Amino acid sequence: MKWWRDAVIYQIYPRSFADSDGDGIGDLPGIVGRLGHLSELGVDAVWLSPFYPSPQADAGYDVADYRDVDPIFGRLSDADKLISSAHERGLRVIVDLVPNHTSSQHRWFQAALAAAPGSRERDRYVFRDGKAGGPPNSWHSVFGGDAWTQLPDGQWYLHLFDAGQPDLNWDNPEVRAEFEDILRFWLDRGVDGFRVDVAHGLVKQADLADWHLPMLPLTSEGTEGGPRPPMWDQDGVHEIYRRWRKILDGYPGERILVAEAWVQPAERLAAYVRPDEMHQAFNFEYLEASWTAAAQRSVISRSLAASAAVGAPTTWVLSNHDVIRHASRLALPVGSPRPNGIGARDPQPDAVLGLRRARAATLLMLSLPGSAYVYQGEELGLPEHTTLPDESRQDPTWFRTGGASVGRDGCRVPIPWEADSPSYGFGPSDASWLPQPAVFGELALDRQLGVPGSTYSLYVSALRLRREHGLGRGSVTWVPAPDDVVAFRNGDVLVLTNFGSGSTALPAGAEVLLSSEPVSGLEVPGDVTVWARLG
Known part of the structure; x- marks a missing residue:
């Protein structure tokens, strides 16, 4: 693999x-x-x-x-x-x-700032003329605020993130x-x-x-x-x-x-x-x-x-x-x-x-x-x-x-x-x-x-057992479990996570290989995951 x-x-x-x-x-x-x-x-x-x-x-x-x-x-x-x-x-x-x-400090963008609208340099980025005295559209930045910044010559450039991160034109x-x-x-x-x-x-x-x-x-x-x-x-x-x-x-x-x-x-x-x-x-x-x-x-x-x-x-x-x-x-x-x-x-x-x-x-x-x-x-x-x-x-x-x-x-x-x-x-x-x-x-x-x-x-321990049991190369087979429990088999390992407030039981004969918190016997407390091998 x-x-x-x-x-x-x-x-x-x-x-x-x-x-x-x-x-x-x-x-x-x-x-x-x-x-x-x-x-x-x-x-x-x-x-x-x-x-x-x-x-x-x-x-x-x-x-x-x-x-x-x-x-x-x-x-x-x-x-x-x-x-x-x-x-x-x-x-x-x-x-x-x-x-x-x-970056706005990239040599390409610096060349775009020095060039005229419609130039080869500006075509590497997303430059547009504004509309009705405002930006080209209503987009906002992922970081908050407008996604457009206007230059002194009137054109706007797009930045879906910070103004110092002008978007490239991938049609170029x-x-x-x-x-x-x-x-x-x-x-x-x-x-x-x-x-x-x-x-x-x-x-x-x-x-x-x-x-x-x-x-x-x-x-x-x-x-x-x-x-x-x-x-x-x-x-x-x-x-x-x-x-x-x-x-x-x-x-x-x-x-x-x-x-x-x-x-x-x-x-x-x-x-x-x-x-x-x-x-x-x-x-x-x-x-x-x-x-x-x-x-x-x-x-x-x-x-x-x-x-x-x-x-x-x-x-x-x-x-x-x-x-x-x-x-x-x-x-x-x-x-x-x-x-x-x-x-x-x-x-x-x-x-x-x-x-x-x-x-x-x-x-x-x-x-x-x-x-x-x-x-x-x-x-x-x-x-x-x-x-x-x-x-x-x-x-x-x-x-x-x-x-x-x-x-x-x-x-x-x-x-x-x-x-x-x-x-x-x-x-x-x-x-x-x-x-x-x-x-x-x-x-x-x-x-x-x-x-x-x-x-x-x-x-x-988890990374070692993951390798030993080939969990990354395995598959999930769901095991019937209470509504607040996730349980499945991956190869020879039973995985059980208890999302509930009370405890839930592992199958009889299960051998615990690893648990996110200590478990007593076969009882798995809430907010705990157990890897176990069945006998």
Whole structure:
């Protein structure tokens, strides 16, 4: 079986993983120094969020140069060393590609600003004349505010995100050729694949039809019974990815494309992983599913069926750099919408309940067939930093909404390695680009190593058993269970998650292989997942 069909891939957010020089920002040499952690954890590959030159208007997702490394992260030679060092440890490396937009500091956009309306330079981006004294249409930014900015000459440019992230025009052949060359640049340096940012957004509906929402959601799901938003999940994106797939297939070693596509329903998402397109697509419907047996059973069944219809694996995920860490998110009221961050003035999640559910959710996810992604620090049980001082915030969402949406900084705080070291071992100094909460000291890696029952030990055991029992290569066979219980067989392993408040019993003769919390005999308490082998 191809490696990516059942791989567990670890996301590194470079500025928050490990700081080698004490400036408070993580870097590529810092990552190299911590690769042993990933080997010992037992993951198969690493995905790196952007490390390219950038003015950092959106933490590096505003790329000024796709073929170099920003000095805050190191040099291009450090990227080469990271790739080779990871490969020496048997770890594959996936890098982030940001094709929906560039930075406003990119040489192309600077040339567009200096050029006239209707020029070749402006055609690389989405420039339009306004209407009735205002912008070309009613679109709003994902980060809040208008999606259009006007230039002194009167024209407007589109930015579905920050004003420093102008959208590219993917109808332009130069844009397509440029990104095909960028793919080859990094493939030639040895990367094993690309996570494609906003993969569902490159192509816009040709007429740029109005879409009236005060803050644009990333999802492609339209209003009840209505059309899909004109900026998301347009059929034209698939031609782009078919061309990219041919490029990757021309390289040895099974290089892969991973879609960040907030697309529903599952059948629309599956179109991105047809045999001649991408290899994986994050299952965000699973990430957002309510903590109930009915919701979990439904999304798992629907996802597996949709992926199987196109011969693809399902790619499971619970946390990343854009959402509240699931150790905090799962403590929010069941069924409530997922907020974009939690601030000090918001109701605070129950840390004990959140971690209990997060551990159960992780064991459920890692028991499912397909691939899975782990976000840095979740193996330590890190919660969201929910009391981050407002003056420390850097997410453009915070500024563009006037503080109405606190944004994503809370899940991006540098992670703790050593409880009694400066910045909890993040770097050699006390500096940390976002302040770390005191609880990170209690959850530091060195406090959990070799400790039975620690969240780190749970992840290590789960990843080992997942490999030993071939769970990523298996299949789900549902087992009859009470309404508030999810139970299925995957190969020789029975997986049971109890979403209820009371306990539920394992079958007679079951041997517990692993449980998210201690179990007594065959009784499984609420908010607990058990892997068991039947006698």
